[in-house]
Amino acid sequence: MQRMGMVIGIKPDKIEEYRHLHAAVWPQVLARIARSNIRNYTIFLREPENLLFGYWEYHGTNFDADMAALSADPETQRWWTFCSPCQTPLPSRAPSEHWAMMVPVFHTG
């Protein structure tokens, strides 16, 4: 299992909408996340820096393939048309990234 952290900005005037969306994520989106072997996925918000921090545990064996399958899902793509306008990707992210991946530097427990 691989613990992964990621970060993205959120537009301050979209925080309420983003929270509202994530209080009731569509069941097909959640199912697709699970099928891509992602478990224990939490998103945290920090204001006034307007940052979102995502944490999940990846239990699969081919992360790129699992992400590609997720990205190809029409319902997930439709979900993202609601979420993406709320977010501000970091300019420093990798070309293939929306959320910017972080590097784990410590684990215990």
Added chain:
Amino acid sequence: MQRMGMVIGIKPDKIEEYRHLHAAVWPQVLARIARSNIRNYTIFLREPENLLFGYWEYHGTNFDADMAALSADPETQRWWTFCSPCQTPLPSRAPSEHWAMMVPVFHTG
């Protein structure tokens, strides 16, 4: 169990030192963390934004008391004399905070 996320800045010229420290955290510091009912604790680094994100799962029933016990531990205090000079707390943090707590807005899995 309560999933908690927190954020703090890191000084760019201290990143190597911070990583080095966290590759071999003192056993007594880890034991004190465990005794304060913190499990599955990971710290992630993001450059060039120079941010640290912490994630843990709190399994106790009195978080303030568990944090107070941790803060009162002399070995943990000594550990912090090495870590704190590497960090830049967010100006927006609460008066009692070093790391700034985040708000969970989504969970699945």
